[in-house]
Amino acid sequence: MAFTIAHIFEKSTNEAVSFDEFEGLMRQTQKQAFSLAYRLTGNMTEAEDLLQDAYIRAFRFFNRYDRSMPFASWLFRIVTNAHIDTVRRKTKLKISSLDQGGVDGTKTMEVEDSTSAPDAVLTNSSVNEYLQRALDSMNHEFKMAVILADVEGMAYEEIADIMRTSIGTVRSRIHRGRKHLKSHLLKSAPGLYERYCNELL
Amino acid sequence: MRGTAMNCCKVSRLLSAYLDSELTGAEMLAIRDHLRTCSTCQVEIQGLKVAKRLSGCEVPQPPVGMESRLIRAVQAAKNNPLASTRPRRFTANLSFAAASMLLVGLAAVFWSAAKEPISVPAQPYSREQGPKPPPTHTELAGAAPESMHNSDQEVQQEREFVDGSNPLSGPASAIAYADR
Numbered sequence: 001m002a003f004t005i006a007h008i009f010e011k012s013t014n015e016a017v018s019f020d021e022f023e024g025l026m027r028q029t030q031k032q033a034f035s036l037a038y039r040l041t042g043n044m045t046e047a048e049d050l051l052q053d054a055y056i057r058a059f060r061f062f063n064r065y066d067r068s069m070p071f072a073s074w075l076f077r078i079v080t081n082a083h084i085d086t087v088r089r090k091t092k093l094k095i096s097s098l099d100q101g102g103v104d105g106t107k108t109m110e111v112e113d114s115t116s117a118p119d120a121v122l123t124n125s126s127v128n129e130y131l132q133r134a135l136d137s138m139n140h141e142f143k144m145a146v147i148l149a150d151v152e153g154m155a156y157e158e159i160a161d162i163m164r165t166s167i168g169t170v171r172s173r174i175h176r177g178r179k180h181l182k183s184h185l186l187k188s189a190p191g192l193y194e195r196y197c198n199e200l201l
Numbered sequence: 202m203r204g205t206a207m208n209c210c211k212v213s214r215l216l217s218a219y220l221d222s223e224l225t226g227a228e229m230l231a232i233r234d235h236l237r238t239c240s241t242c243q244v245e246i247q248g249l250k251v252a253k254r255l256s257g258c259e260v261p262q263p264p265v266g267m268e269s270r271l272i273r274a275v276q277a278a279k280n281n282p283l284a285s286t287r288p289r290r291f292t293a294n295l296s297f298a299a300a301s302m303l304l305v306g307l308a309a310v311f312w313s314a315a316k317e318p319i320s321v322p323a324q325p326y327s328r329e330q331g332p333k334p335p336p337t338h339t340e341l342a343g344a345a346p347e348s349m350h351n352s353d354q355e356v357q358q359e360r361e362f363v364d365g366s367n368p369l370s371g372p373a374s375a376i377a378y379a380d381r
Contacts, residue, residue, distance in 0.1 A: 019279055023272055030268050035260040044264050048271075055271055056278040131255055149221065150257035156223045175217035178252040185255065186248075196251040 022059055025071045032152065033075060039147045040083045042132040050086065054079040069161070076152070077162045080144055087140075130192055134184040142177030149174050207231050209242055216246050220253055 030051070037047035037054075058065070058078050065074050135143050141163070148159045160170045185193045207215075212235050218224050219232045236242055 019276075022275070026272060026275065027268060030271060031263060034263040034267065038260050044261065048264060048267055051267075052271055052274045055275050059275045059278060127255070127258060128261075131258060135256070146256050150253055151260065153257075156218070156221070171218045171223065172214075174221070175214065175249075178217050178249050178256070181252040181256060182248040185251070192255075193251060196254060197247060200247065200250050200254065 018062055019059075022062055025075075026055060029072050029075055032072060033079060035151050036076060036079055036147060037083075039132075039135060039151050040080070040144075042136060046086075050079065050083055053086075054082045057082065070158075073154075073158055073162055076148065077164075080162065084140070127192065130185065130189045131181075133188070134181050137184060138177055138180050142173050142180060145170055145173035146177035146181065207235050209235075209239060212236075212239070212242050213245060216242070216249055217253075220246070220249060 033051055033054070034047060037050045038044065041047045041050055054075065058075055065071065135147070138146070144163060145159055148154045148162060149156070154162075156167045156170045156174075159174075160167045163170065182193075212232055215224060215228060215232060219229060222229070224232070236246065
């Protein structure tokens with residue numbers, strides 16, 4: 001059967017009754033989903049936008065949700081896919097005009113110096129900042145695996161299901177992600193690394 | 202000695218899974234035994250513990266009113282199933298409208314140019330000839346099935362995106378693109 005606009009409209013109308021169920025699931029998962037979205041995007045506004053995008057997609061295809069698996073796992077797969085989609089769009093939109101240079105034809109751009117950031121004052125916000133910077137410098141797949149394991153506290157099997165890969169691959173991604181995080185911190189915030197080492201002793 | 206003894210190389214690869222208790226009982230015991238005697242692996246696991254602790258550090262609370270805003274957005278999508286899933290922003294809407302108008306204009310120009318056969322005028326230009334009449338509604342109607350087809354494709358693509366089953370919109374290709 002051809003998938004037409006009329007078909008999707010009819011389906012949505014038939015499933016209007018499931019809105020209450022969906023709303024209940026939204027209320028249950030929104031906080032947990034926000035943690036994931038926040039760590040993926042690194043900012044509150046973008047995290048909320050990402051969640052809005054993901055919940056609308058989830059609602060539209062709610063009839064395809066397999067109730068034998070946790071709703072959060074299904075939703076997280078949509079959140080991660082939506083995030084990848086957003087990153088792809090942003091990459092496409094990174095356009096800078098070379099015509100708007102200075103009088104002598106040169107152009108200056110502000111580039112963040114991640115090595116010169118002072119780590120003397122280790123407030124919660126600065127810890128968050130270092131962590132986010134380290135996560136953002138990481139391979140996308142490693143970052144996703146580390147966030148799902150450490151922020152969401154998910155088991156490797158669930159992560160493998162969300163990322164559609166094997167448990168062995170998840171194990172390897174988490175390990176390599178954490179190693180990257182450790183070396184990034186040692187380089188950019190040795191004080192913070194030391195503090196955490198001492199706390200763990 | 203319990204289980205099989207492990208060398209540093211093998212232990213090193215399993216240390217994160219060991220921290221997460223994601224190994225078999227025998228592997229957990231073998232690594233624990235190895236860590237008692239190996240200072241190199243002790244240093245390595247300490248670094249991984251720091252990374253795990255840091256990456257799991259508390260995330261800020263969601264913004265006030267986020268839950269109700271999300272529910273309202275889903276309700277709006279329910280009432281308008283064909284609307285975009287992207288968060289609406291004034292500037293984005295404005296630029297979208299401008300881009301759409303430009304595209305429609307360009308499409309009309311190219312379409313009318315393509316319909317016109319390229320021919321050398323038999324007679325030199327004269328004022329009496331007048332401009333070519335614009336395309337009729339019947340001629341323009343030829344584009345309708347094409348736009349309908351594109352819309353169907355977008356809906357299909359979005360279905361596949363949610364499923365992750367479309368290799369062109371699924372995580373694999375997108376990740377590769379994002380990591381370039």
